[in-house]
Amino acid sequence: xxxxxxxxxxxxxxxxxxxxxxxxxxxxxxxxxxxxxxxxxxxxxxxxxxxxxxxxxxxxxxxxxxxxxxxxxxxxxxxxxxxxxxxxxxxxxxxxxxxxxxxxxxxxxxxxxxxxxxxxxxxxxxxxxxxxxxxxxxxxxxxxxxxxxxxxxxxxxxxxxxxxxxxxxxxxxxxxxxxxxxxxxxxxxxxxxxxxxxxxxxxxxxxxxxxxxxxxxxxxxxxxxxxxxxxxxxxxxxxxxxxxxxxxxxxxxxxxxxxxxxxxxxxxxxxxxxxxxxxxxxxxxxxxxxxxxxxxxxxxxxxxxxxxxxxxxxxxxxxxxxxxxxxxxxxxxxxxxxxxxxxxxxxxxxxxxxxxxxxxxxxxxxxxxxxxxxxxxxxxxxxxxxxxxxxxxxxxxxxxxxxxxxxxxxxxxxxxxxxxxxxxxxxxxxxxxxxxxxxxxxxxxxxxxxxxxxxxxxxxxxxxxxxxxxxxxxxx
RNA sequence: GCUCCCAUCGUCUAGAGGCCCAGGACACAGCCCUCUCAAGGCUGGUACGAGGGUUCGAAUCCCUCUGGGAGCGCCA
Numbered sequence: 032x033x034x035x036x037x038x039x040x041x042x043x044x045x046x047x048x049x050x051x052x053x054x055x056x057x058x059x060x061x062x063x064x065x066x067x068x069x070x071x072x073x074x075x076x077x078x079x080x081x082x083x084x085x086x087x088x089x090x091x092x093x094x095x096x097x098x099x100x101x102x103x104x105x106x107x108x109x110x111x112x113x114x115x116x117x118x119x120x121x122x123x124x125x126x127x128x129x130x131x132x133x134x135x136x137x138x139x140x141x142x143x144x145x146x147x148x149x150x151x152x153x154x155x156x157x158x159x160x161x162x163x164x165x166x167x168x169x170x171x172x173x174x175x176x177x178x179x180x181x182x183x184x185x186x187x188x189x190x191x192x193x194x195x196x197x198x199x200x201x202x203x204x205x206x207x208x209x210x211x212x213x214x215x216x217x218x219x220x221x222x223x224x225x226x227x228x229x230x231x232x233x234x235x236x237x238x239x240x241x242x243x244x245x246x247x248x249x250x251x252x253x254x255x256x257x258x259x260x261x262x263x264x265x266x267x268x269x270x271x272x273x274x275x276x277x278x279x280x281x282x283x284x285x286x287x288x289x290x291x292x293x294x295x296x297x298x299x300x301x302x303x304x305x306x307x308x309x310x311x312x313x314x315x316x317x318x319x320x321x322x323x324x325x326x327x328x329x330x331x332x333x334x335x336x337x338x339x340x341x342x343x344x345x346x347x348x349x350x351x352x353x354x355x356x357x358x359x360x361x362x363x364x365x366x367x368x369x370x371x372x373x374x375x376x377x378x379x380x381x382x383x384x385x386x387x388x389x390x391x392x393x394x395x396x397x398x399x400x401x402x403x404x405x406x407x408x409x410x411x412x413x414x415x416x417x418x419x420x421x422x423x424x425x426x427x428x429x430x431x432x433x434x435x436x437x438x439x440x441x442x443x444x445x446x447x448x449x450x451x452x453x454x455x456x457x458x459x460x461x462x463x464x465x466x467x468x469x470x471x472x473x474x475x476x477x478x479x480x481x482x483x484x485x486x487x488x489x490x491x492x493x494x495x496x497x498x499x500x501x502x503x504x505x506x507x
Numbered sequence: 508g509c510u511c512c513c514a515u516c517g518u519c520u521a522g523a524g525g526c527c528c529a530g531g532a533c534a535c536a537g538c539c540c541u542c543u544c545a546a547g548g549c550u551g552g553u554a555c556g557a558g559g560g561u562u563c564g565a566a567u568c569c570c571u572c573u574g575g576g577a578g579c580g581c582c583a
Contacts, residue, residue, distance in 0.1 A: 041583095042583095043582090043583055045582095045583085075583070077583095139581085141581090142581095143580095143581065146580080146581080147580090150579090150580080153508090153579095154508060154509090154579095155508080156508085157508045157509065158508075158509070159508085159509050159510070159578095159579045160508090160509090160579060160580085161579060161580095162580090185581050186581095187581095203512075206511095208511095212510075212579085213579095214579085214580095216580085216581095217580080217581045219581085220581045221581060222581080224581090226581065226582095226583095227582070227583045228583090231583080246577090247511095247512075247513095247576080247577060247578090248576095248577055248578070248583090249577095249578095249583095250511075250512080250577075250578070251510085251511075251577080251578045251579070252578090252583095272512090272577095274512085274513075274576075274577090275576070275577075277575085277576075279517085279518070282575095282576095309519085312519060312520080312532095313519070314519090316519085316520055316521070317520095318521095320531065320532055321532080338513095338520085339512075339513060339514095340512090340513050340514060340575090340576085341513075341514095341575075341576055341577090342518095342519075342520095343518060343519075344518095345517090345518045345519075345533085345534090347517095347518075347533065347534055348518065348519065348532090348533055348534085350533090350534095351532085351533050351534080352533090354545085354546090358546080387544085387545055387546065388544065388545060389545095390545095452542090453541095453542060454541095454542050454543080455542090456542070457542030457543070458542060458543070460542085461542070461543065467543085467544085468543060468544085469543045469544035469545085470543070470544060470545090471543095471544080471545085472541095472542080472543085472544095473542065473543085
């Protein structure tokens with residue numbers, strides 16, 4: 032095994048973990064696991080102002096929640112670390128020195144304002160707004176003069192001219208760029224911090240990353256990063272660019288599409304397995320339909336099955352996978368949905384009774400109320416069902432349940448007493464006991480509704496039916 | 508403004524010149540099963556963005572248009 036696969040996820044800890052980002056993280060993870068390789072987590076926190084420890088913790092918690100485990104990362108350091116860029120200053124400084132010494136980089140004294148004006152000017156001339164190379168040929172006196180003006184320089188990489196850069200994109204196939212389309216780019220900001228293009232590429236090489244799957248917004252970065260890595264004499268990883276995730280309307284996925292971040296879907300109560308089953312198929316097709324356990328997700332993952340068109344994230348698809356996930360979830364996963372809403376100790380029995388009717392936690396809350404709560408007076412179709420059945424049914428039911436509640440005994444007795452069966456029997460009973468016409472099997476429900484509530488509800492139904500009957504008789 | 512990429516049912520997708528008047532899944536509708544809902548089973552409608560080529564033959568190849576996405580930063 033000459034080249035063990037190493038992939039990575041390199042988020043910047045600013046803001047929430049976006050679904051589009053985790054999808055690329057997932058692809059990298061799947062690819063590494065598929066090939067028995069390593070998956071590493073690197074925190075890109077060079078931009079100090081935008082990062083904080085709490086965010087890093089949250090980010091790791093969310094990845095872990097999804098089941099994406101990493102072999103090395105900020106909490107699992109190894110020889111290739113440190114895995115947070117804020118701790119890699121010395122390493123970057125050494126690289127800048129080497130580039131400077133070889134004249135492959137130069138200080139740039141242009142101010143943000145000057146650059147902005149140059150960009151606008153280029154744009155109005157119909158040219159791409161790339162760096163013009165103003166400081167590229169500055170000699171020592173020129174630099175000294177600018178230093179005296181108090182300008183803090185950034186450091187730019189000197190992009191060679193007239194070079195052809197080609198690479199084989201893992202998902203887009205052969206790519207070709209001319210270095211002349213690339214402006215000299217900043218590798219160290221004026222404040223001394225490392226710029227993305229630079230530290231991202233450098234760290235990938237230093238950490239032995241062999242395959243980089245990332246969003247297609249990085250395609251144009253690839254030739255720059257290759258040039259840079261090559262200039263430093265390091266190894267270049269293979270790159271694959273996956274299309275971005277968009278909302279149902281085709282616009283980039285954002286808040287207004289509902290759930291756009293891992294935090295959102297998690298807060299809504301979606302299970303990680305559901306999220307992963309969906310994400311793994313957005314822009315990637317599996318040869319098998321239906322639910323896949325992590326091992327199968329890994330086993331069937333295939334780079335050549337990655338698509339090149341933007342994929343739409345659709346909440347109704349997530350709902351479907353969620354139902355599948357709930358169906359398979361161990362009781363312990365679902366019990367928290369019940370906690371605090373059902374009598375202590377009843378969680379397991381409650382979940383067992385209603386799980387087929389659950390998709391998200393609010394469903395559990397609703398059923399908990401219908402089962403254990405005080406129900407108001409019946410209305411609408413529920414009321415009609417009760418009234419239509421008549422007082423006798425409920426009176427008989429109360430008689431049979433006076434001592435204890437036994438489902439089989441109750442049904443048998445009611446069939447005998449009323450001559451009713453099937454829908455004519457169950458529907459009014461269901462209506463009286465849950466105030467719903469749909470729901471889990473009655474046997475299941477009766478097993479969890481407290482006996483006292485059963486009698487209260489049956490009595491309420493009986494009274495409602497008799498009151499209505501008298502009322503109608505009086506009106507006649 | 509310039510450059511690059513993409514384009515099959517509402518959505519996820521299969522399809523790499525004849526196997527496709529386009530297959531599967533989700534969603535939707537109907538039926539069956541069933542005390543109801545869900546699940547399950549069956550059935551149905553809905554798509555190759557448009558126009559030109561190439562070819563005996565095109566969803567598949569080429570061109571134009573249209574639509575979408577991305578990039579051109581001291582943002583990552």
